[in-house]
Amino acid sequence: MNGVRARMFSTLAGQLGNPHGVLGKGVAFVLNRGNKRAIEAAVTATALTTGASAADIGFGGGAGLSLLLAQVGDTGVVHGIEISPDMLARARTKHAEEIANDRLRLTEGSLTALPLRDNSLDAAITVNTVYFVPDLDAACAELARVVRPGGRLVIGIGDPDTMATLPFTAYGFTLRPVADVIAALEKAGCTVDHQQLPQPPIPHHLLVATPG
Structure with a gap:
């Protein structure tokens, strides 16, 4: 039984880090629903205005893409960066019109190898990704x-x-103290505003960083 339990949680953790296949479709729904408030708060914290350029990195189910598109308006551009080909395909189907109008640009990539130019964004969000x-x-x-x-x-x-x-979270997650994430952002040359979202079932932390 312990082996079955371990395989089940290992599979779930793997899907949360890289949703794929039939199970990944369900995971995408869960990600959008479970992360909704945190994603909304992250988008609000960007303070984006019409015409801006933004990115959702590791967008998963894609809820952040829709929110960012609404924030930057018809003259802005949103980049969606994701390691999962299945989540990219899902977003391409959902946002075909925005892609055709060049309002949304979807690209495969990771947090440590972003397919974007230096200083090319006004803002970027990444929610529940740094564990991986x-x-x-x-x-x-x-x-x-x-x-x-x-x-x-x-x-x-x-x-x-x-x-x-x-x-x-014992399977494939790296849970770091919030202070460690803040220190890494400061090491990268950012000033950081730490905000807390005491929302059930999991309280969240928003680290709003401004590059110097």
Whole structure:
């Protein structure tokens, strides 16, 4: 029974990090529903205006793409960066019109190798993704590279103490203290505003970073 339990939670953790296949479709729905408030708060924290350029990195189910598109309006551009080919295909189907109008640009990529130019974004969000990145310093440096000085980079993470009580986070998750993520952002040259979202079932932290 313990082996079955371990395989089940390992599969779930793998899907949360890289949704794919038939199971991935269900995971995409769960990600959108479970992360809704954190994603909404992250988009709000960007303070984007019409015509801006933004990105959702590791967009998963795609809820953040819709919110960012609404925020930047018809003259803005949103980049969606995702490691999962299945989630990219899902987003291409859902947002065919926005892609055709060049309002949305979808690309395969990771937090440590972003397919974006230096200082090319006014803002970027990444929510519940840094658990799956082995090299946090490299990820924060890469995020800071693509956001212009004075722009906003928003990282959303679940409270690590609460996350540690969930059975699946023992499989493939790296739960870091919030202070460690802040330190990595500061090392990348950002000033950081730490905001907390005490929402059930998992409290979240928003780290709103401004590259120098």
